[in-house]
Amino acid sequence: MNLKEFEGKFLLNKYNLNISKGLTISQDSIKQSGLQIDNFPVFIKAQVLSGKRKAAGGIQIAHNLKQATLEISTMFNTEINNEKVEQILIDKAVEFDKEFYTSIMIDSRSRRPLLIISNQGGSDIEEIKKTNPTSIRTLEINILKGIPTSDIQALTHDFDFSEKQFKNFKTTINELYKCFIENDLKLLEINPLVLNENSNEFTALDSKTIIDDNAMYRQKIPFQLRTGLRAKTILEQRANDIDKDDHRGVAGTSYIDFGGNIAVLASGGGASVIAMDALISYGGNPANYTEYSGNPPAEKVTKLTNVVLDQPNLQGLWVVGGTANFTSIYDTLKALIDVVIERDFTKPIVIRRAGPEDEKAFDMIRDLADKHNLDIELYGRETPITLSAKYIVDKVNNEKHLGGNI
C-alpha cells in the first residue's frame, strides 16, 4: 500500500532522523479549530500519492496567513493529477545548502534491498539519470549483514563531506534502513534529503513510502487503507476482509471496483488477468476485478459472491477461471450459485470453468437453472478463457437491446 507524505513521516518519526514534520490539516480540522500558523514562510503541500506533484501545482509557498488561507482553499478544491486532495501538510521552510536523493527499494535482479543515493537530489531525479547518471550510486544490501560503513564511505567518497557530515549522513542512512526493515517497506524514498552546512545536519523534507501488503498482518498501520490512489470503497474493504484469519485459499484479497455493468468472479491470478484483458478488448465494461483461488472454503466464495452482486447497475455476471488443479469446481460453484438463487439474480450469467468435479458441477447448475429460471451459459475446458469474454459481452448487449425494444 502506498502511503502519503505525512503518513510516511509518521513512520520515520520513530527513528533518529530530522524530519520536517509540520502540521497536517483537513477541511474538517479547519472547520473545527481554524487555521493557526506561527512562523512564515511555510510550504503548503497537497497530500496526494501521484508523482510530479510540484509540477501539478501541489506545492505552494505562503508568506502570511492570508496567502496561506487562499492557497489552502484553492488546493482543497483542485485535483492534483486527477487525485482529490484530502489532507494538506503545512511544512516550515527549512534552510539548507545541498539537496540529496536517497531511497531503499526491493531490486528483483539482485533479489536484495537496494540503496540508491545521489548528491543531485530534488524533484527531477529521473532527469538526473539522463543528464548526470554518474551521480547516482547504488548498493545491494545483504539483509543478514546490513550496510557496512565502508560501503557508505565508498559511495560518497567524492561528495566532499566533512567528518561530522559523513557521520550524520551515515546515521541517517542506517536509520532509514532500520525504518525500511522494521516496517516491511517495499520502497522508502527521501527526496530531497537536505544538508545545512552550518549545523551539519541532514533533514528529510519529503517521503514516499510503500508498505508490503503481504506483511500487513504484523504491521499496525494507523492509516486508512486504500486501493491504488484512492480510499478503499466499502465493497473493496468487505472483499479484502474475507481472507482475514483464514489462510485456506484466497478470496477477494485483490478486489477493485471499476463501476461498470459486468460483475466478474475470476479464479486464478494469471487466468484472471488474461480474462480482464480479453473482456476489455471485446468492449465489455467490468464492474470489478476480483479473484479467488487455492480451493477456498465455500463460505469464502459465498461472501465474495455477495460482495460482487452487491454492486449497483449490474447487467451480467461472468464467472471465469483456468483449469484448476486443486479448487473443487463443484464446491465453489455450488456456493456461488446458491447466492445467485437466494438473491434472485436473473441477469445473464456466463461460466467458464474446468477442474476437479467440473462435470458434476455443471449437471448441478443445469438442474438449478431450470428450476429457478436462471439465464446461464456453461463452458468447460474446450473453450478458451478469452472466448468466454466475448460470450458474456454479447449476452449483456442483447439484453440491453431487448429492453430497448420493449
Next chain:
Amino acid sequence: MVIINKNTKVLVQGITGGEGSKATKQMLDYGTNIICGVTPGKGGQNVEGVPVYNSVEDAKQNHQDVNLAVLYVPPRFAKQAAIDAIEQNIETVLCITESIPILDVIEILEYAKLHNVRFIGPSSVGIINPELKIKIGSIGGANNSQYTPGPVGIISKSGGMCSETSLLLKNKGIGISTVIGIGGDAISGTDFYDLLKEFQNDKQTKVVVIYGEIGGEYEQKVAEMVKSKKFTKPLVAFVSGAFAENLPNVSLGHAGAIIEGESATRTAKIKALKNAGIKVADIHHEIVDIVQEILQEQEDYN
C-alpha cells in the same frame, strides 16, 4: 532432465495440513517418491504411509538421501520452515506458499545462497515431468490429463496458466517435457534465466514457452540471454497484463524508475523479447500456433 529425475526424494513440510496432505496423496498417486514429512508437534504420525517428523533435522537424520523439500506452510511460518530446510542442505527447496512478506523471501534467499541451495518460488505451483511420472507440488491436482509427454518445456510465472497452456497444447496433440511454475512475486528464487540454462541441456525439450507477467526484470534477462546465445533453442514468449498495466497502484515511484525505468511494463518486456528475436504471442492461445509452426519447421528440416 530439468530439476527432477528418478532419484528425486521428497520431504513435504506442512504434510499434516489440509493442502499438504492432499498434495501428498496426489503426488504419490502420480508416482513421486515422497520419503518423509515434517509438521512441528506431529512427529510419529504418518500421512498416506509417509512418516512425519517434528523437524527437518529429525527427518534428515532418518532419511539422509532426501534431496528436495516442498513447502506447504502458512505464510507467517514459511520463512523459518524454509531456513530449516536450507540449513539441512537439502539441494532444492520448492515453496508453494503464497503471500510471504517480501523481506522474508529476501532473507530466505540469502540463506539459500550461503548453503548453495536452489530455492524455487515462493508462490510456485510446482513442477511436473509426465514422461518420468514425477511431479512436485500442486501442479495438475488430482487430474494430470493435460500433461502428456512431448517436446515443449514451459516456465510460467502464473501457476494456473501452467495447466491452461499445457491444455491448449494438448488439444492440438502436442505434449510437454517439463512444466514449472516459478511464481509471480516481485522476487523469485529461481527465474526464467536459471531454468532456461537447464532446458538448454535437456535432450527431450525442442522448444520452450515462457509465460511472463508485468513487474520485475526476469523477462529482460531472457532477452539478454538469447542475444548472447546462452540459450539457443526456439523460444516462445507471452506476457499478460495489458489490463493490469492501467491500474493505478503498480508504480514504484522514482526509485523504480531509476533501476527498472520503463522496463517492468508489458510493452517494454515484449519489445525487449522481440528485439532479441524471440517469438511473442499477443493473445494467449496464439502460443500454440507458434509452437506448432516451430515444430513443423524442425520436422521439415530433419
